[in-house]
Structure formats: structure tokens, C-alpha cells
Amino acid sequence: MITATALTKRYGQKTAVNDITFSVRPGQVTGFLGPNGAGKSTTMRMIVGLDRPSAGTVTVGGKPYAEHRAPLHEVGALLDAKAVHTGRTAENHLLAMAATHGIGKRRVREVIELTGLESVARKRVGGFSLGMGQRLGIAAAMLGDPSTLILDEPVNGLDPEGVLWVRQFVRHLASEGRTVFLSSHLMSEMAQTADHLIVLGRGEIIADAPVADIIDGGTRPRVRVRSPHASQLAELLAAPEVAVLRSEQGLLEVTGVDAAGIGDLAAQHGLAIHELTPQNASLEEAYMALTADAVEYRTEAVR
Numbered sequence: 001m002i003t004a005t006a007l008t009k010r011y012g013q014k015t016a017v018n019d020i021t022f023s024v025r026p027g028q029v030t031g032f033l034g035p036n037g038a039g040k041s042t043t044m045r046m047i048v049g050l051d052r053p054s055a056g057t058v059t060v061g062g063k064p065y066a067e068h069r070a071p072l073h074e075v076g077a078l079l080d081a082k083a084v085h086t087g088r089t090a091e092n093h094l095l096a097m098a099a100t101h102g103i104g105k106r107r108v109r110e111v112i113e114l115t116g117l118e119s120v121a122r123k124r125v126g127g128f129s130l131g132m133g134q135r136l137g138i139a140a141a142m143l144g145d146p147s148t149l150i151l152d153e154p155v156n157g158l159d160p161e162g163v164l165w166v167r168q169f170v171r172h173l174a175s176e177g178r179t180v181f182l183s184s185h186l187m188s189e190m191a192q193t194a195d196h197l198i199v200l201g202r203g204e205i206i207a208d209a210p211v212a213d214i215i216d217g218g219t220r221p222r223v224r225v226r227s228p229h230a231s232q233l234a235e236l237l238a239a240p241e242v243a244v245l246r247s248e249q250g251l252l253e254v255t256g257v258d259a260a261g262i263g264d265l266a267a268q269h270g271l272a273i274h275e276l277t278p279q280n281a282s283l284e285e286a287y288m289a290l291t292a293d294a295v296e297y298r299t300e301a302v303r
């Protein structure tokens with residue numbers, strides 16, 4: 001369990017994290033989202049004691065990170081996967097880390113197996129692919145068999161197989177009752193991996209809710225309608241609460257009426273319909289709507 005209370009971090013004039021209060025609960029995967037510069041990494045660094053809060057507190061398992069006698073058993077973190085001594089082999093890197101924390105060789109072998117690094121364990125980390133580096137970072141985070149895992153962008157740059165592996169791995173960790181807190185910019189991945197989301201914008205919390213609630217709350221259901229009478233149908237659908245978008249000849253994207261309503265209306269007027277598909281709301285859309293006011297660098301639409 002991670003508990004942040006009125007947590008604030010200022011760098012000179014810049015307030016990176018502004019008075020945020022949240023909990024990350026055990027037994028589920030909590031995603032941490034937000035535009036670039038929103039304060040995610042700063043928050044994660046404060047959780048593991050790498051940055052000191054300017055105000056407020058953050059605890060893991062009831063205590064600030066630094067007050068745990070064996071912090072690696074409490075929290076495992078992957079914050080910068082590239083921050084590994086490149087001349088060492090993966091195994092030696094893990095053995096060195098284990099030794100400084102009183103962790104035995106057996107656990108090193110276990111985490112190597114757990115993260116699928118057996119075949120490359122004796123190779124130098126300098127020659128590792130990004131995916132292998134991420135696995136090694138996760139192996140290091142797992143060394144102390146911690147009850148809380150904090151992973152900053154664990155799927156960054158991974159191929160689809162690596163992404164799937166991370167997803168299954170973190171879901172498994174949560175199912176064991178651990179607290180899993182991870183950040184990512186990949187919305188579709190987050191939608192499949194996380195149970196709960198905390199969304200940050202300009203250092204403040206803009207959403208803290210189950211994934212399903214965020215998706216439902218941020219988007220209105222849409223229906224895709226294909227008809228040779230699209231124009232006529234669009235006129236019939238016109239109402240203050242209805243939005244009809246014409247993206248191409250014969251195709252309408254309708255919000256404000258469900259598929260049954262559209263189908264019935266078309267039938268009443270004898271209009272043929274060739275397609276009537278309710279569109280699934282996506283986390284990406286909900287996220288864009290939520291963070292529209294919080295992005296530092298807005299891009300113009302590509303024309």
C-alpha cells in the first residue's frame with residue numbers, strides 16, 4: 001500500500017507535484033498516467049526516497065521508504081532501466097545488488113528464472129536489447145520479494161511479445177496480493193493491464209478511479225452508421241442532444257442516440273442501413289478529454 005498525503009515537490013520556481021493525496025492499494029494494478037512533465041517520475045522518485053518532498057508525506061506499507069529496515073523487501077522499483085553498470089553480466093549485477101542487501105544467491109537464480117533471463121544471465125549487460133534490459137530491471141526490483149512494485153514505463157520500447165510479458169507478469173504479481181504501481185504512455189496497454197488509474201496533469205490529480213469508470217465517464221457512446229441514404233438519415237437524426245459526424249461518403253458517426261434508436265428511425269422511414277455498429281469507448285479518448293487542459297505542448301491537428 002502506498003499512501004501519499006498532501007505530497008508536494010518544488011524545484012525552484014517550478015512546482016512539479018502540487019499537494020496530491022492518493023492511495024495505491026494491494027491486490028490490483030494501478031496505472032499512473034499523465035502528459036509529459038505531469039510529475040509522474042517525480043512522484044515515483046519520492047515514493048522510493050530518491051527525492052525529498054518539499055511538503056507532505058508518502059509512505060509505503062505505513063512508513064516512509066527510508067525508515068524501512070529492509071527497504072528492498074518492502075518496495076521494488078524500476079525507475080531507469082538504463083541505469084545499470086554495462087560491463088557486468090546480468091547475473092553479476094544481480095549478485096552484487098543482492099550482496100549489499102543481504103539477499104542470497106538462491107533468490108538471484110529465482111529472479112533470473114522469473115524474468116526469463118536464463119539464456120543471457122552470463123552475458124554483459126552492455127550488449128542487451130532494450131527488452132532484456134527491462135527484464136533485468138524488473139528482476140532487480142523483484143530481488144527482495146517486495147510487497148510493492150513501482151515500475152516507471154516498464155513497456156517503453158518493448159516489442160509486442162515483451163509488452164505482453166510485462167502485462168502478464170504484473171497481473172500475476174497483483175493476483176498474489178502485491179501492490180503494483182506502473183506508469184505508461186501506451187493507453188491501449190494500460191486499459192488491458194490496469195484495474196485502477198491515477199491521472200496526473202500539471203502536478204495535480206485529475207482522476208483517481210477504476211479504469212472502467214474513467215472510460216465510461218470520459219466518452220459518450222458512439223454508433224457507426226453506413227447507409228446509401230446517409231444525408232437523409234442525418235437530417236432525421238438532428239436534435240440538440242445528437243451529434244452526427246460525416247467522415248466519408250455514406251458513413252455517419254452518431255453520438256446521443258443508441259443503435260436501436262437509429263435502426264428504428266431508419267425503418268420508420270424505409271431507409272436501408274448497411275452497417276450499424278456501436279463503437280467501444282477507448283481509454284485513449286477518455287484520457288485525451290481528461291488531460292486536454294493539462295498538456296504542456298499542444299500539437300495542431302495534422303491536415
Ligand SMILES: Nc1ncnc2c1ncn2[C@@H]1O[C@H](COP(=O)(O)OP(=O)(O)OP(=O)(O)O)[C@@H](O)[C@H]1O
Pocket residue numbers: 011014015016034035036037038039040041042043
Ligand atoms: N531535477 C529537476 N529539476 C528541475 N525541474 C525538474 C526536475 N525534475 C523534474 N523537473 C520538472 O518537473 C516537472 C515534472 O517532471 P516529471 O519528470 O516528474 O514528469 P513526468 O510526468 O514523469 O513526465 P514524462 O512523462 O515526460 O516522464 C517537469 O516540468 C520537469 O521539467
